[in-house]
Amino acid sequence: MFWIKVLVLTGLVHVSLAINSFSLKFDDALLAQRGLGWPHNLQVTKGHEALMKLLKTLDNEQSCHITTPTGENFDISSPNNNRFERWGDECSLRVKNVTPSDEGRWRLVASDGKDSVVGWIELHVTEDTSSYSAPPIELYDGTSDVKVDLSSLNNSYCLVAKPFSESALVPGHCSVTLDRTTRAVQGNWDVLLGLPGMVSELSMKRHVVVEAEHLDVGYVHDSSSNKLHIYCNILHTKKNITFCRFQRTSQTYGYNVIDGLSDGSHSYYGKGFAWKQCGVTVERPTQSDYGTWRCTLGVRMWVGNRIEEQPPMQALISVAPKASTRRKRDTKQGESKAVFVQEDGSLKIMCQADISLVYCWFQHPNGSQFTPLPLTSESQMFWYTGEGTSAGECGITFNHVRAEDSGTWRCHMGPRGHLGVEITDDVEVRVTGPLAANRKEMNVSIGEPATLYCHTSNGNRPLAYCRFLSPTYVGINIDSSVTEQNAILGRYYFTPGRNLDIGDCSLTISSIEEQDIGEWTCAAIVDDEIMESRDKIRLFVAEAIVARRQAGVIGFSVGLGVLVVIFIGYVVYKRGPSLPLFRRQQNAPPSEGFSLYGMSTNPPSTTGSRSSQSSTESASVAQSARSPKT
Numbered sequence: 001m002f003w004i005k006v007l008v009l010t011g012l013v014h015v016s017l018a019i020n021s022f023s024l025k026f027d028d029a030l031l032a033q034r035g036l037g038w039p040h041n042l043q044v045t046k047g048h049e050a051l052m053k054l055l056k057t058l059d060n061e062q063s064c065h066i067t068t069p070t071g072e073n074f075d076i077s078s079p080n081n082n083r084f085e086r087w088g089d090e091c092s093l094r095v096k097n098v099t100p101s102d103e104g105r106w107r108l109v110a111s112d113g114k115d116s117v118v119g120w121i122e123l124h125v126t127e128d129t130s131s132y133s134a135p136p137i138e139l140y141d142g143t144s145d146v147k148v149d150l151s152s153l154n155n156s157y158c159l160v161a162k163p164f165s166e167s168a169l170v171p172g173h174c175s176v177t178l179d180r181t182t183r184a185v186q187g188n189w190d191v192l193l194g195l196p197g198m199v200s201e202l203s204m205k206r207h208v209v210v211e212a213e214h215l216d217v218g219y220v221h222d223s224s225s226n227k228l229h230i231y232c233n234i235l236h237t238k239k240n241i242t243f244c245r246f247q248r249t250s251q252t253y254g255y256n257v258i259d260g261l262s263d264g265s266h267s268y269y270g271k272g273f274a275w276k277q278c279g280v281t282v283e284r285p286t287q288s289d290y291g292t293w294r295c296t297l298g299v300r301m302w303v304g305n306r307i308e309e310q311p312p313m314q315a316l317i318s319v320a321p322k323a324s325t326r327r328k329r330d331t332k333q334g335e336s337k338a339v340f341v342q343e344d345g346s347l348k349i350m351c352q353a354d355i356s357l358v359y360c361w362f363q364h365p366n367g368s369q370f371t372p373l374p375l376t377s378e379s380q381m382f383w384y385t386g387e388g389t390s391a392g393e394c395g396i397t398f399n400h401v402r403a404e405d406s407g408t409w410r411c412h413m414g415p416r417g418h419l420g421v422e423i424t425d426d427v428e429v430r431v432t433g434p435l436a437a438n439r440k441e442m443n444v445s446i447g448e449p450a451t452l453y454c455h456t457s458n459g460n461r462p463l464a465y466c467r468f469l470s471p472t473y474v475g476i477n478i479d480s481s482v483t484e485q486n487a488i489l490g491r492y493y494f495t496p497g498r499n500l501d502i503g504d505c506s507l508t509i510s511s512i513e514e515q516d517i518g519e520w521t522c523a524a525i526v527d528d529e530i531m532e533s534r535d536k537i538r539l540f541v542a543e544a545i546v547a548r549r550q551a552g553v554i555g556f557s558v559g560l561g562v563l564v565v566i567f568i569g570y571v572v573y574k575r576g577p578s579l580p581l582f583r584r585q586q587n588a589p590p591s592e593g594f595s596l597y598g599m600s601t602n603p604p605s606t607t608g609s610r611s612s613q614s615s616t617e618s619a620s621v622a623q624s625a626r627s628p629k630t
Contacts, residue, residue, distance in 0.1 A: 035118050037108055053091065091117070124197075138209050148208070157194045185208060190205060213239075244268075250291060337428070347398040359371070365406070382397060396411075405431055410425070435463075436457050444516075444539050451509075465479070491510045492507060505522050517541055
């Protein structure tokens with residue numbers, strides 16, 4: 001309660017004053033300060049209407065006088081402007097089409113002839129806000145507890161509708177807090193603002209962009225200065241660069257690139273580590289400088305109240321003039337590049353692309369699909385293997401492998417920044433024993449060299465010994481000490497460049513002979529194994545050579561038959577038609593005599609056997625032709 005003392009002068013006697021006082025009691029402190037006007041503070045947007053009135057009504061109200069901020073005074077029953085009119089039954093006022101000149105204190109006085117009620121209203125005029133525009137809101141992907149301010153206006157509330165989510169009413173300043181930022185919140189947010197001085201809500205859209213941390217890579221060939229600039233910059237990150245390394249994938253060494261450092265041919269390129277930029281300039285580039293480069297960035301960042309090193313970031317940059325959509329495997333002729341794995345062991349399949357990847361997956365020979373995931377538990381059946389998809393590596397490891405997993409696997413790789421057909425690569429997988437033949441069947445040629453190669457599965461494992469068994473059951477014990485100069489039986493020696501210590505059991509035959517054709521056996525005891533391991537290799541002669549040999553046999557038989565016929569004709573000519581041979585051929589039944597027609601029409605498929613038989617019969621006839629003479 002507020003008490004106000006009112007001093008009243010009651011009398012004046014000589015120089016003494018007598019003063020009486022009494023108190024007025026107000027239940028509302030606001031009324032004591034501002035009277036009975038309502039609302040005490042009114043905010044109205046330009047062009048809208050202002051509504052004012054007195055809180056107390058007089059029963060026999062005779063007048064309602066209005067005083068404007070500019071000093072105009074009028075009774076509401078006869079206003080001097082058509083913008084003013086009474087609002088309701090009490091002493092009130094409606095101001096239409098509010099303008100900035102209406103801003104200030106308005107005074108309302110109601111009177112019934114004896115008593116008066118007074119109130120005043122502070123009117124504030126704001127500019128019309130029919131639209132609101134703001135730049136896109138950029139957020140970092142994966143950030144936690146992010147506060148997003150959607151408006152800078154002095155709103156009372158807002159209704160926010162994020163993409164693919166329900167609307168949320170936010171009191172006071174328009175902002176929302178995200179537990180975790182993901183790309184699911186990316187897009188246009190619909191916002192309705194409740195603004196003071198406006199009845200209609202203000203509708204606006206805020207575009208939210210969720211930026212993921214990534215490497216921006218590429219190259220620039222400056223032909224004017226004959227320089228090649230290769231860059232690898234981090235975008236949308238809180239990390240700082242600690243080192244910058246570039247390496248051509250075709251070489252084993254790299255370049256340590258530092259701000260302000262050069263060796264005359266390679267130097268730093270970019271604005272500096274402080275700007276999260278890593279680049280190298282190659283001066284006077286040669287043909288070998290084109291191809292695939294790998295950039296590696298060391299990074300660290302604040303974690304809590306300390307700086308911690310983070311895993312290095314890598315990417316591949318292809319500066320080749322033309323990129324291939326399919327990577328071919330580098331397979332040496334005559335040697336299988338299959339992945340050899342022992343049954344019940346772990347299977348590791350690796351594919352490599354020449355550019356950074358967004359994803360990769362594998363297709364089993366039976367059509368099943370596997371997308372490698374990070375290793376998180378020991379019970380996991382398969383997981384990703386490699387330096388990372390950003391380095392172009394696509395690898396998968398299976399905990400256990402079975403015989404049914406043998407066959408051609410295909411890895412599919414999605415290149416970063418290149419939409420379209422995936423990069424694919426085929427990998428042959430063979431589930432074998434501890435020792436496996438590199439090639440199970442070999443097409444060889446007589447007189448040509450050949451190599452029988454067996455090696456350990458599941459990587460390189462030493463062998464206790466190496467032996468081979470030929471198709472004719474000749475056993476050969478061999479190691480790297482047996483060379484071509486001291487070859488066993490003059491033809492068998494250990495393949496140069498291979499070693500028992502890394503699991504190679506290999507035999508080279510300098511010249512294939514007939515006895516080498518057939519099934520060979522390679523055998524050895526593999527390290528950590530108890531039983532001897534074996535595998536089979538079958539050598540067979542090329543079909544073209546067999547066909548040529550068959551043709552040679554046929555030609556020889558036909559030629560021999562022609563010579564026999566000529567010889568018989570010559571004998572008949574010399575001895576005349578009265579010979580018993582000639583008469584016997586004419587009188588004998590066709591089924592029992594010698595037939596020239598039958599000999600000349602032997603089917604080609606049986607020439608090998610029938611030609612020999614015809615030659616024997618011809619020799620017998622020739623012998624009987626000579627018998628009368630003897």
